[in-house]
Every structure is written in C-alpha cells, then in structure tokens.
Amino acid sequence: MNHESFIANDTIVAPATGNVRAAVAIVRISGAQAIEICEALFRPAGKTKVRDFLSHRFYLGELVSPAEGVLDQCLAVVMRAPRSFTGENMAEFHLHGSPAIVRSVVEAIMACGARPAQPGEFTQRAFLNGRMDLAQAEAVADLVAAQTRLSQRIALRQLEGGLSQVILRLRDALLDAAAELEAWIDFPEEEIPPPTLEKHVAMFQRVEEEIAALLKTYRVGLIALEGARVVLAGAPNAGKSSLFNALIGRERAIVTPHPGTTRDSIEGTIDLLGLPVTLVDTAGLRETDDEIEAKGIERSLREASQAELVVWLVDASAPHERESFARFLAFEDYRDRLIVALNKVDVSTPQILAELEQRFRKEGIPVVRLSCTQRIGLETLEELIRERLIGTLSAPEEMCITNQRHAECLRMAAEAIGRAITELRRGAPPEFVSLEVQEAIGELGAIVGLGTNDEILDRIFSRFCIGK
Ligand SMILES: Nc1nc2c(ncn2[C@@H]2O[C@H](COP(=O)(O)OP(=O)(O)OP(=O)(O)O)[C@@H](O)[C@H]2O)c(=O)[nH]1
Ligand SMILES: [Mg+2]
Known part of the structure; x- marks a missing residue:
C-alpha cells in the first residue's frame, strides 16, 4: 500500500x-x-453551518439521509487536521445507540463516498501521519483489550510513550557507536583514533543488560494482559473445590465429603487483586481403577503441567496424604510455580502443620495455612498467588513488555549486540562489528515503527477492532 x-x-x-x-x-x-460528508448529512439545530463548526465542539441537530429522511437526532463534532486522532479531517456522530440507527447512518455516509474502514485503520492512519509511533499505536489496541486495572495501566504507560522513550534512548546509544565505527571504516588512514575496545564493549554490554531487563518483564506483561491459569490440585478430598468456590465467590463446584467428587476440570475467571486469573478446579490425584476417574486425573496432570501456577492443596487433617505431591509431580518442574496450601487447619494439629510446613519449605516452596470452611488464610493465599505470578513488580506502572513483536525485536537486538561484542573482542575488522550494530539498530527501530514495511504494518493493524 x-x-x-x-x-x-x-x-x-x-x-x-x-x-x-x-x-x-x-x-x-x-x-x-x-467534513463535507458531515455537511451533506447533518442539519444543525442552531445557526452555525457545519463548515463553520469549531473544531472539537459538539453541535446538536438531525442526521438526514437524502434517500430516507431523518435517521436520528444526534450530536456532531468535527475535528480538523492535523489536530485529530488520525491527523486527518474527522467527523463523528454521537447517535442513539441502536444497531439499526448505526447501520442506516453508516450506509448514508457510504452513499456520500466513504468506504468502510478496515480493522485498526484509524490508528494506522494516526501512525502514518506521525501522530504516534508504532509501539504507541499497538498500546491503543492493548488499552481497548485491557481486562484489569493493571493491564490498563501498563497499556496507558506505553501509549504515553514510556516504552518508546526507552527504546529510542538505547537506539541512540547504538547510533553513536555506529557513527564512530563508520568513521573508523571510512578513513582508516586519517587521524581518527580507533575507538577503544573497552569503551565500546562496556557500552554494548550496558545496552544488552537493559534489553535483558526489559525482556524479563515480558512474562509479567503477558500475565497482566492475558491473565494466568492457576490450577488447584491435590489428593481427593483436600478441599480443592471448596477453595475454588471460596475464590470465585459462589458455589460453582460440587463439594462433598466423598473423595473423588470432582471428575472433570472446571474453570472460572476472576479478578485476583487486579490480575485476570483463570482458576481451574481439578479431579483429586490418586491411584485408581475407575476408568472415568483415571481420565479425570490424566486431565488434572495435563492442566497442572500447562499452568502458570499450581496451588497444591494438602488435607492437613489427614497426615497420611503428606507424600502425595511427589507421587504425581516432580518438584523440579514446579519449583518456580507452586504454592502449597495446608487446608483444614481448623481440624489439624500444630505438630502436623509444623511437620508439613517443614517438608515443603525445605524444597523452597512457599506454604500457607488455610481453612476454606472457616475462611482463614484466603487473603494471604491471594497475595501469594499474585506475588508468585508477577513477582516484584511493585509499581505496576513500571515498564512492561506486553507485545510478542516487541519481545521478538528485543531478542534479535540483544543477539546482534552479543555478536558485536564477540567480534570486537576477537579484534574483527570494524565492518563486521558495524554490521551487527546496524542490525540491532534496525530491530529497536522496528519496535517504534522506524523502517517497518507495509506488510508488517498491515499485519499489526489487522488485529485491531473495526472503528479503532
Ligand atoms: N473442616 C474443614 N473441612 C473442609 C475444609 N475445606 C473443605 N472441607 C471439607 O472437605 C470435604 C472435601 O472438600 P472438597 O472441596 O469437595 O474437596 P476436593 O479436594 O474438591 O475433593 P475431590 O473433588 O474429591 O478431589 C468437604 O466435606 C468439605 O466441606 C476446611 O477448611 N475445614
Ligand atoms: Mg472437588
């Protein structure tokens, strides 16, 4: 295009x-x-003609289709270029919100010569007209999709240009280095002192570290944006369904005193302290000959393996269940994404609790004491879940990578810088180093849309919704 x-x-x-x-x-x-189309269709209630409308000001009137007559009473606003969202002349009708009215108005506007917008086309125009860079434009889509306060804040921060500033600063540092390298390549015989090796290596390393730090936020960013799956697992009767119900706030899963009540996984999505969390209640894990139960258990194990976090419930009133975790799951696979909840503390004993606690803490696993029926420890568990999912992200406004494309560009940039460092260290000709630095510059630039080709742009904006 x-x-x-x-x-x-x-x-x-x-x-x-x-x-x-x-x-x-x-x-x-x-x-x-x-604005012409607005003028053709809008009959202002006051004296001001559409072409004399002040920019960004609402006017009351009627929307009249030449073919069908009055379509609605509404407000019209024109926003003149370049001070509009897209940077072009814009007009908006604020109508009564019936899909029938909207359809007829869109048809009337098309009859005046407009065509239906592609998904994201307004934002694409804003980008092409320099109203925002590409990372900001992508933040618009994130903001529209934001499900929680945290994802909303991260997207807003990106929309304000927070991420772009960091990227451009890193890119600038590389551009400076590239200029020195170029001079070194172009005039080797002139009086340009060769850039000292250590200075360049140190600078590249700093950029590499900053990129690595940004990349670390990607997991958190994804969780903030798309949510996490938190699987409740454990032996039958441990209280998984009771906990599931307590956390989602209603009696959704069946709870009975019979071990093996839950046969199939059930899930429900909640806002857990600002994070979109999908909780999964699973069938209790035990050896069984029952075919249906065995299928359920297979499913539980699959859910656990795919989860961002597993809350392992232990029935602390039944000490014989102590070894059940290791029978089904390996600590090595879960060390970073496991919380143990000792349930039924109301009917347990201090010795059993202490013993169980020690057993899991020794493996480095955080443990909380819980009673689903007495509602003890639920808040502590929620805080622990949040902390395990997003770690030390204390200020949620903190910079976060949320976009796979950005993460990919950052990874490629870091790799290129890594190679530049290796080339420098092995005393390679500056051309070799320069090539890698140029690649890193290109990757960082692509994040904010510098030199991004149309095909990539079309792919990015096609994921937006219509009208944005
Ligand atoms: N005393 C006490 N009983 C509890 C507590 N939490 C759950 N229970 C009881 O333990 C029994 C089993 O609870 P469920 O929530 O069905 O256990 P589950 O882990 O889902 O069991 P399965 O679906 O069979 O795997 C029920 O009778 C619950 O009322 C608790 O904190 N204290
Ligand atoms: Mg259950």
Missing part, C-alpha cells in the same frame, strides 16, 4: 462503539471528505 495515496485519497467510516444496544453509539469518519 502506498502511504501517500492511502492518506490523501479515501475517506473511511466505521461505528466506533460496536454492534450493541446502548445509550449512545458513535460513528466516526476520517479523511479528505469527512
């Missing part, structure tokens, strides 16, 4: 508020003809 013709020629239209019944629905238009 050619950028210039793309920007100059066509005018696009889309509902911005989706196909739902609501108090208000918004239809937006962007492009060269946006």
Whole structure:
C-alpha cells in the first residue's frame, strides 16, 4: 500500500462503539471528505453551518439521509487536521445507540463516498501521519483489550510513550557507536583514533543488560494482559473445590465429603487483586481403577503441567496424604510455580502443620495455612498467588513488555549486540562489528515503527477492532 495515496485519497467510516444496544453509539469518519460528508448529512439545530463548526465542539441537530429522511437526532463534532486522532479531517456522530440507527447512518455516509474502514485503520492512519509511533499505536489496541486495572495501566504507560522513550534512548546509544565505527571504516588512514575496545564493549554490554531487563518483564506483561491459569490440585478430598468456590465467590463446584467428587476440570475467571486469573478446579490425584476417574486425573496432570501456577492443596487433617505431591509431580518442574496450601487447619494439629510446613519449605516452596470452611488464610493465599505470578513488580506502572513483536525485536537486538561484542573482542575488522550494530539498530527501530514495511504494518493493524 502506498502511504501517500492511502492518506490523501479515501475517506473511511466505521461505528466506533460496536454492534450493541446502548445509550449512545458513535460513528466516526476520517479523511479528505469527512467534513463535507458531515455537511451533506447533518442539519444543525442552531445557526452555525457545519463548515463553520469549531473544531472539537459538539453541535446538536438531525442526521438526514437524502434517500430516507431523518435517521436520528444526534450530536456532531468535527475535528480538523492535523489536530485529530488520525491527523486527518474527522467527523463523528454521537447517535442513539441502536444497531439499526448505526447501520442506516453508516450506509448514508457510504452513499456520500466513504468506504468502510478496515480493522485498526484509524490508528494506522494516526501512525502514518506521525501522530504516534508504532509501539504507541499497538498500546491503543492493548488499552481497548485491557481486562484489569493493571493491564490498563501498563497499556496507558506505553501509549504515553514510556516504552518508546526507552527504546529510542538505547537506539541512540547504538547510533553513536555506529557513527564512530563508520568513521573508523571510512578513513582508516586519517587521524581518527580507533575507538577503544573497552569503551565500546562496556557500552554494548550496558545496552544488552537493559534489553535483558526489559525482556524479563515480558512474562509479567503477558500475565497482566492475558491473565494466568492457576490450577488447584491435590489428593481427593483436600478441599480443592471448596477453595475454588471460596475464590470465585459462589458455589460453582460440587463439594462433598466423598473423595473423588470432582471428575472433570472446571474453570472460572476472576479478578485476583487486579490480575485476570483463570482458576481451574481439578479431579483429586490418586491411584485408581475407575476408568472415568483415571481420565479425570490424566486431565488434572495435563492442566497442572500447562499452568502458570499450581496451588497444591494438602488435607492437613489427614497426615497420611503428606507424600502425595511427589507421587504425581516432580518438584523440579514446579519449583518456580507452586504454592502449597495446608487446608483444614481448623481440624489439624500444630505438630502436623509444623511437620508439613517443614517438608515443603525445605524444597523452597512457599506454604500457607488455610481453612476454606472457616475462611482463614484466603487473603494471604491471594497475595501469594499474585506475588508468585508477577513477582516484584511493585509499581505496576513500571515498564512492561506486553507485545510478542516487541519481545521478538528485543531478542534479535540483544543477539546482534552479543555478536558485536564477540567480534570486537576477537579484534574483527570494524565492518563486521558495524554490521551487527546496524542490525540491532534496525530491530529497536522496528519496535517504534522506524523502517517497518507495509506488510508488517498491515499485519499489526489487522488485529485491531473495526472503528479503532
Ligand atoms: N473442616 C474443614 N473441612 C473442609 C475444609 N475445606 C473443605 N472441607 C471439607 O472437605 C470435604 C472435601 O472438600 P472438597 O472441596 O469437595 O474437596 P476436593 O479436594 O474438591 O475433593 P475431590 O473433588 O474429591 O478431589 C468437604 O466435606 C468439605 O466441606 C476446611 O477448611 N475445614
Ligand atoms: Mg472437588
């Protein structure tokens, strides 16, 4: 797609508020003809003509289709280029929120010469017109998709340009190094002192470390954005379904005193202290000849292996269950994503609790004491789950990578810098080093959309929703 013709020629239209019944629905238009189309369809209640509307100001009136007459009473607003979201002339109608009205208005606008917008096309135009960089544009989609306060804050921070600033600073440092290397390549016989090896190595290492630190936030960022699966596992009767119900806040799973009650995994999504968490209640793990139960257990083990976190429940009133964890799961596979909850503390004894605690703490696993029926320890467990999932991210506004593309670019950049360091150290010609540095510069630039090709842009924006 050619950028210039793309920007100059066509005018696009889309509902911005989706196909739902609501108090208000918004239809937006962007492009060269946006204000003309508004003028053709909108009959202001006051004296001001559409072409004289102040930018960014609401006007009341009627939306009239030449073919069908009055379609709605509504508000119209025009936003003139370049001070609009897309950087082009824009108009919006704030209508009564019926899908039928929205459809008829979009059709009337199309009859005036606009075409339906592609997904993300408004934001794509904002990017192409320099209203925001690519990482910011992607944050728009994250913000629209944000499910919790934490993901909302991370996306907002990126939209404000927080991530872009860090990326551009790192890229600048590499550009400086690249310039010195170029001079060294171009005028080897001139009086340019060869850049000292150690200075460059140290600088590359600093950039490499910063990238590594950013990449570390990717797991957390993904959890904040997409949520985590937390699997409740343990021996039959440990209280998994009781805990599941207590955490989701309703009697969803069947609880009985009979071991082997839960046969199939059940899941429910909650907002756990700001994180979208999908809790999975599973069939209790034990050796069994029952075919149905065995299938359920197979499923439990699969769920546990795929989870971001496993909460292993132990019935602390039944000390014979002590060894059950190691019988089904290996500590090595779960060390970083396991919490042990000693349930039924209300009917346990201090000796048993201390003994169980010691057994798991010795393996480095955090342990909480719990009673689902007495509601003891639930808050502590929730805090521990949150901490295990997002670690020391104390200030959630902290910079976070949430986007796979960004993570990929950062990984490639770090690898290229790593190779540049190796080349420098082995005394390779500056051309070799320069090649790697250029690659790292390219990868960092791609995050904010410098030199990103149209195909990649189309792929990025096609994931957006219509009207954004
Ligand atoms: N005293 C006491 N009883 C509890 C507690 N939590 C659960 N129970 C009881 O333990 C029994 C088993 O609870 P469930 O939640 O069904 O246990 P489960 O782990 O889901 O069992 P399966 O589905 O068979 O694997 C029920 O009778 C619960 O009321 C607790 O904290 N204290
Ligand atoms: Mg159960």
